[in-house]
Amino acid sequence: MDRRTFLQSAAGIGATVTVAGCIGGSADDGNYDIGMSTVAFTPANLEVQPGTTVVWKNTSKQGHTVTAYEDEIPSEADYWATGGYDSESKAREAWRGSAGGRLGQGETYEREFTVPGTHAYVCIPHEQSGMAGVVTVTGDADSAGTVTTTTEM
Numbered sequence: 001m002d003r004r005t006f007l008q009s010a011a012g013i014g015a016t017v018t019v020a021g022c023i024g025g026s027a028d029d030g031n032y033d034i035g036m037s038t039v040a041f042t043p044a045n046l047e048v049q050p051g052t053t054v055v056w057k058n059t060s061k062q063g064h065t066v067t068a069y070e071d072e073i074p075s076e077a078d079y080w081a082t083g084g085y086d087s088e089s090k091a092r093e094a095w096r097g098s099a100g101g102r103l104g105q106g107e108t109y110e111r112e113f114t115v116p117g118t119h120a121y122v123c124i125p126h127e128q129s130g131m132a133g134v135v136t137v138t139g140d141a142d143s144a145g146t147v148t149t150t151t152e153m
């Protein structure tokens with residue numbers, strides 16, 4: 001089983017997947033972290049370290065968006081969405097008006113995550129089908145010195 005197959009099957013059972021291998025790879029060389037199938041992000045849950053650039057790629061024939069839920073990202077984080085809109089309402093308006101923010105087949109979107117916490121997002125045209133995901137940025141960089149030791153008696 002190759003890594004990509006593993007990620008897709010892991011996402012299918014709702015697992016949280018931590019990816020280290022291809023994070024930071026260029027979008028041009030075919031590497032990506034989150035694929036977009038007909039009505040799903042795979043994996044839907046991705047855990048990364050602060051400072052990680054996550055790459056989404058539309059691996060389907062349908063058009064999709066990657067649109068942050070404004071109320072479901074850390075308050076210190078800048079708003080993000082395909083198309084570069086600075087608010088969720090603008091992103092939704094642009095999609096309704098002209099399919100703004102659409103990622104076509106094979107296109108990619110990148111976003112660097114620096115603020116720890118959960119960053120939830122959705123594909124606007126497939127929201128009703130449950131096409132949504134979460135990027136969790138761990139605080140591990142700050143708590144690296146913390147070690148939990150279990151002593152067996």
Ligand SMILES: [Cu+2]
Pocket residue numbers: 038039040062063064065123124125126131
């Ligand atoms: Cu979609």
